Amino acid sequence: MSGQQTIMTGLLGYPVEHSMSPVMQNAAFKQLGIPYYYAAFAVHPDRLGQAVEGIRALGFRGVNVTIPHKVNVIDFLDDLHEEARLIGAVNTIVHENGKLIGYNTDGRGYVRSLLRETKISLSEQNVLILGAGGAARAIAVSLARSGVAGMVITNRTPEKAAELAESIQRHTDTRVRALSLSDLPDVVPDSTLLINTTSVGMSPNESDSPVPGELLHQRLVVSDLVYNPLETKLLKEARQAGCVTHSGLGMLVHQGALAFELWTGKEAPAELMYEKAHHMLTST
Numbered sequence: 530m531s532g533q534q535t536i537m538t539g540l541l542g543y544p545v546e547h548s549m550s551p552v553m554q555n556a557a558f559k560q561l562g563i564p565y566y567y568a569a570f571a572v573h574p575d576r577l578g579q580a581v582e583g584i585r586a587l588g589f590r591g592v593n594v595t596i597p598h599k600v601n602v603i604d605f606l607d608d609l610h611e612e613a614r615l616i617g618a619v620n621t622i623v624h625e626n627g628k629l630i631g632y633n634t635d636g637r638g639y640v641r642s643l644l645r646e647t648k649i650s651l652s653e654q655n656v657l658i659l660g661a662g663g664a665a666r667a668i669a670v671s672l673a674r675s676g677v678a679g680m681v682i683t684n685r686t687p688e689k690a691a692e693l694a695e696s697i698q699r700h701t702d703t704r705v706r707a708l709s710l711s712d713l714p715d716v717v718p719d720s721t722l723l724i725n726t727t728s729v730g731m732s733p734n735e736s737d738s739p740v741p742g743e744l745l746h747q748r749l750v751v752s753d754l755v756y757n758p759l760e761t762k763l764l765k766e767a768r769q770a771g772c773v774t775h776s777g778l779g780m781l782v783h784q785g786a787l788a789f790e791l792w793t794g795k796e797a798p799a800e801l802m803y804e805k806a807h808h809m810l811t812s813t
């Protein structure tokens with residue numbers, strides 16, 4: 530590798546100290562023997578535009594973008610990939626021929642992880658999404674574009690579920706309904722894939738679950754975007770009820786693997802990235 534110029538990538542967020550991406554991405558670059566490097570940058574919201582111009586000026590290949598910049602960063606980009614446009618947020622920038630293009634790999638990363646880990650067929654799934662925040666929007670758009678049979682969205686603030694359902698219905702062929710949380714007992718029996726996109730159950734509130742355990746049935750695949758703890762109360766109760774379960778760590782890994790592939794044009798060593806992220810989570 531000596532004599533080769535380092536190709537820079539990284540993360541813009543605020544804060545970024547706890548990100549697992551630098552370890553995951555640098556291990557992947559090293560495994561492939563390519564001269565890339567990934568560094569995390571804490572960028573104050575007032576400085577976001579300057580930081581994005583810095584990518585251009587310094588010749589970075591691209592960056593990931595995380596909270597709180599995923600929506601506001603769009604103002605500083607030259608173009609958006611269609612899925613990022615539909616989601617209304619960007620988590621990956623690619624610097625191509627002087628242009629900064631915004632992508633969103635969160636939803637596709639989620640879908641790739643779900644399919645690899647559970648082997649389900651999406652066209653047969655009646656999906657129930659709990660939550661209507663940024664993560665819900667990304668995965669709902671990707672699942673709808675991947676052709677799931679139907680989708681129901683519920684949220685503590687019902688107006689946000691209605692708005693998300695309406696927006697997805699407008700842009701895809703998937704049948705989407707918004708229902709109230711009080712409808713859960715009627716909806717769960719007909720669902721085949723239940724996804725928690727809320728922060729309920731996340732450390733330190735590990736004894737919380739977004740769904741009463743008695744509603745879970747063994748025809749359900751249960752997926753939780755929360756990855757700390759790795760097995761949330763929801764996933765534990767689902768496992769005990771005989772459900773196939775899917776943890777949020779896979780989404781974290783595969784959104785990064787897809788960004789890696791956009792920057793390098795090479796297949797990401799996703800298993801190695803998973804091992805690195807898993808090790809970081811379980812050794813702290």
Ligand code: NAP
Nearest residue numbers: 660661662663664665685686689726727728754777780781
């Ligand atoms: P967000 O935009 O702030 O949305 C939060 C969602 O959680 C909203 O639907 C909110 O409902 C709901 N919520 C929060 N507290 C609640 C409570 N006590 N009871 C019921 N609902 C509650 O956040 P986000 O970016 O979508 O992230 C949501 C979760 O996904 C977080 O736990 C995050 O760590 C996880 N996540 C994981 C990955 C991954 O790679 N695995 C990626 C992104 C996010 P209201 O609308 O009523 O406030």
